[in-house]
Amino acid sequence: MKTPLRVADIARRHQLNLPDSVPAFIDGRAHESASAPLTRDCPATEESLYSVQESEPELVAKAVSAARDVADNGAWPHMAHNDRKRVLRRIIDVIETHSDELAAIQALEVGLPLSGVKFMHMPRTMENFDFFIEVAGTLGGHSYTQTGRYQTVVTREAAGVVGLISPWNAPLVLTSMKLAASLALGNACVIKASEHSPYSVYRFVELLHEADLPSGLINLINGRGPITGSALVADPGVDVIGFVGGTATGAAVMSQAATTVKKVGLELGGKSANLVMASADLDQAVDGSLLAILAGNGEQCLAGSRILVQESIADAFIAQFTKRLANIRIGDPFADDTELGPMAFRSHYEKVRSYVDIATSDGATLLTGGRAVADAPAGYWLEPTAFETRDNAIRACQEEIFGPFVTIQRVPDADAAVEIANDSPYGLVAYLWSNDLPEVTRVSAALKAGTVWVNTPLTRDLRAPFGGFKQSGVGRDGLHASVELLTEEKAVMYPTGPLPLPKLGLPSA
Numbered sequence: 001m002k003t004p005l006r007v008a009d010i011a012r013r014h015q016l017n018l019p020d021s022v023p024a025f026i027d028g029r030a031h032e033s034a035s036a037p038l039t040r041d042c043p044a045t046e047e048s049l050y051s052v053q054e055s056e057p058e059l060v061a062k063a064v065s066a067a068r069d070v071a072d073n074g075a076w077p078h079m080a081h082n083d084r085k086r087v088l089r090r091i092i093d094v095i096e097t098h099s100d101e102l103a104a105i106q107a108l109e110v111g112l113p114l115s116g117v118k119f120m121h122m123p124r125t126m127e128n129f130d131f132f133i134e135v136a137g138t139l140g141g142h143s144y145t146q147t148g149r150y151q152t153v154v155t156r157e158a159a160g161v162v163g164l165i166s167p168w169n170a171p172l173v174l175t176s177m178k179l180a181a182s183l184a185l186g187n188a189c190v191i192k193a194s195e196h197s198p199y200s201v202y203r204f205v206e207l208l209h210e211a212d213l214p215s216g217l218i219n220l221i222n223g224r225g226p227i228t229g230s231a232l233v234a235d236p237g238v239d240v241i242g243f244v245g246g247t248a249t250g251a252a253v254m255s256q257a258a259t260t261v262k263k264v265g266l267e268l269g270g271k272s273a274n275l276v277m278a279s280a281d282l283d284q285a286v287d288g289s290l291l292a293i294l295a296g297n298g299e300q301c302l303a304g305s306r307i308l309v310q311e312s313i314a315d316a317f318i319a320q321f322t323k324r325l326a327n328i329r330i331g332d333p334f335a336d337d338t339e340l341g342p343m344a345f346r347s348h349y350e351k352v353r354s355y356v357d358i359a360t361s362d363g364a365t366l367l368t369g370g371r372a373v374a375d376a377p378a379g380y381w382l383e384p385t386a387f388e389t390r391d392n393a394i395r396a397c398q399e400e401i402f403g404p405f406v407t408i409q410r411v412p413d414a415d416a417a418v419e420i421a422n423d424s425p426y427g428l429v430a431y432l433w434s435n436d437l438p439e440v441t442r443v444s445a446a447l448k449a450g451t452v453w454v455n456t457p458l459t460r461d462l463r464a465p466f467g468g469f470k471q472s473g474v475g476r477d478g479l480h481a482s483v484e485l486l487t488e489e490k491a492v493m494y495p496t497g498p499l500p501l502p503k504l505g506l507p508s509a
Contacts, residue, residue, distance in 0.1 A: 007047045007108070010334060014104035021051045022198040024059055024222060025205050027066040028215035033059055038195050038224075043111035043342040043349075044333055046378040052198045055221035060190075060231040064161060066216035067188035068237045071160040076214050077186040085133050088184060090211035092129050095122070098207050102172060106200045107333045110168060111341040111380070112297060114334050124460075125176045131462045132184035135479060139185075151496050156487040158186030159263065160239035163232045165225075165253070167244045168196035168344060169299040169402075175201055178242040178265075179218070181482040187240075190219045192232050196345050198222045225249055236260050240486060243267070246400070247426075247471045254474065265475035265485045267301070267467055269400040270428030273421030274304035275443065277414055278312045280433035281455075286320045288457040289406075292431055294328065294384060295458055297341050298404035299348075301472075302429045304457065306397055307408045308417040314410045318367065318388070321408070325384050326368045328404075342380040343403060349380035352403035355396050359387045362394035364407065392420045400426070414443050422448045427469030431457060450476070 011018050022040075024031040037051035055063070070076055076084070095102070099122045106121065107114040141155040162182040166175040175191060182189050193201035205220045221228055229249075233241055233256045240263045243253050247269040257264045274292055276285045292304030309317045333341040343349035356370040369385035384404035387396060397407050411417040414434075421430060430449040434440050444452045450468040453459065460466065465476035475485055 005045075005332060005334065007042050007045060007049065010104070010108055013334075014101070016101065016104055016108070019050050019199065021053055022202050022222060023053045024055045024063065025202060025220040026059070026063045026216075027219065028209060028213075031059060031062070033222075035223075040109070040196065040198065041345075042108060042379075043344050044108075044379045046380075049109065050199065052195050052222050054195070054223035055192075055228045055231075057227075057231040060221055060228060061235060061237075063190045063219040063221050064163075064232070064235045064237040066219050067161045067190050070188040070214055070216045071158070074188070074214055074216070076188065076217055077158040079186070081137055084184070084186070085137065087211060087213065088129055088133050088180075091208055091213075092126050094207050094210050095126050095129075102200070102204060102207070104334075105203055106172060106197070107341075109197050109200050110171070110299075110344040111333055112170075113338045113341050115336055115338070116295070121170060121173050125172045127462070128173070128176045128180040129184075132180040132482070135181075135483065136184040139483065145496070149495055149497070149499070150493050152491055152493045154489060154491050156483070156489055159486050159488050160187060161237055162187045162189050162240045162242060162486060163235075163238040164189055164191045165229055165232070165241065165243045165245065166191060166193055166201060168194035170296060171197040171200040172204055174244050175204070177477055178244075178482075181477075182242075182486050183217070185483065185486045187486055188217050190221060190232060190238065192221050192223070192229050195222060195224050225252075229253070230256065233257050233262070234260070238262060240264070242485070250473070263485060265467075265477070265481075266473045267477065268428075268471060268473040269426055270301040270303070270468065270472050271306060271398065271400050271424050271426040272302055272304050272429045272431065272449070273417075273424070273447075274307045274431040275414070275417045275421060275433065276307060276309040276313070276317055277417070277432070277434040277436065277439060277443075278310040279436040279439065280313075281435060282313060282316060282320070284455065285433035286317065286324060288431065288433065288455070289321060290324055292457045293406045294340060294404055297343065298384070299344060299402050301400070301402075302451075302458070303402075304429075304431045305401065305406050306392070306421070306424075307406055308411050308420055309408060310414075310417070311410045311412050318408060322368045322386055325386055328384050330373055330381060330383070340384060340404060343382060344380070346380055348402070349382060352401055352405060353382055355399075355401050355405055356385060359389070359394065359396040359407070362389075362396065363391065364389040364394060364396060367408070369404075392423050398424065414439055418443055418446045422446075425471045428467075428472035429453065
């Protein structure tokens with residue numbers, strides 16, 4: 001592997017002014033925390049990056065109060081769409097202007113290859129705002145006159161204050177998806193950034209205020225789930241919670257939100273099956289399967305981490321796939337040719353690596369990888385890993401590992417592949433490689449997943465719903481689902497003519 005640069009060299013090369021400490025950002029300015037700071041190091045070098053000021057409940061309450069004031073008393077929720085659109089267009093301009101800086105911060109903070117962040121994450125971050133500007137511009141009310149005596153007018157209005165709990169693995173894309181929808185639909189927001197990627201989101205929010213946002217419209221708090229996140233979810237001033245993260249934490253969020261009857265949208269974990277059928281274009285299936293498990297360093301909920309390959313092509317597929325996997329270029333996230341960076345932080349690296357022993361003890365056969373990168377002087381580097389197994393019930397096939405770790409299982413036919421694919425507590429996405437149209441139609445209908453990608457990996461149409469079956473989540477992102485989550489419907493009824501009413505309380509005749 002190529003030895004990564006030092007943090008100071010990276011900061012100098014990319015003109016990053018790294019802070020000593022990352023505070024909260026509330027009501028248009030930085031807010032210091034009284035809590036003991038958390039430390040954050042660089043995943044590529046293990047050097048200290050900065051400390052993170054964890055937002056205690058009192059600071060969370062201050063952030064919610066600032067957003068509540070905008071939602072209840074500010075102009076933003078009632079602003080004409082064209083006026084709000086101008087502000088959101090300025091946000092896109094700010095992101096574009098600072099795109100290189102934001103990409104470099106994210107690569108430094110979580111170890112993603114810079115090339116992928118620059119050419120995929122940043123354009124998608126801008127697209128999120130552009131898309132929801134257009135969505136908001138198409139919304140309108142409707143009316144009913146079927147009773148003959150009444151006109152019923154149905155309108156939508158902003159839900160109020162939205163609490164957004166963002167993950168560490170793709171902080172800008174995944175924060176901006178729900179943030180853009182919330183703002184375009186008239187809400188004020190409180191973002192809780194992950195303690196593992198605080199500066200990516202802090203600098204993002206700080207820069208957005210160059211678009212002349214109303215003070216208090218976007219507020220940022222930092223910290224761990226049980227402390228900062230719990231205070232946000234429990235606050236009665238928050239109307240909606242949008243959460244992206246692990247299933248266990250999502251279940252806790254859902255339970256706590258129920259105590260104040262909040263609306264919740266939860267995008268949770270995945271253990272996505274990748275079905276490779278005999279009719280597939282083998283080269284294309286290998287290319288797509290590598291992307292499905294390695295994109296984002298494998299640290300993504302939609303990774304294709306269970307490959308189910310039809311027996312008649314299994315030897316050829318496994319030979320090509322494992323050879324390519326063993327040749328992946330691991331190294332400096334800032335090098336143009338790097339294909340895989342380090343795991344984002346130490347405890348996560350140790351968790352992913354522990355599954356090598358778990359899979360081995362469960363009877364799976366190591367095909368390639370499974371070791372720490374031998375010549376790395378520091379950092380959380382793991383060789384991309386593939387195991388072959390005969391048993392979908394083993395832990396490596398049932399538990400979300402969230403790294404460059406894939407299991408491969410041979411199946412006799414498509415029916416067996418579907419049965420195994422659906423034998424999972426998760427159902428976020430599925431991949432299907434087949435050039436047999438009847439097979440594609442039948443299999444895609446039978447898969448229990450919110451999205452099925454056929455002969456392609458990792459694409460999105462933002463108009464389509466995105467979310468999961470089973471323990472992969474509640475609700476969806478997208479055109480209609482985001483509107484449902486982030487607005488409230490109101491029906492106003494009035495008579496169309498004089499209305500005789502019973503005259504209660506008058507003396508009897």
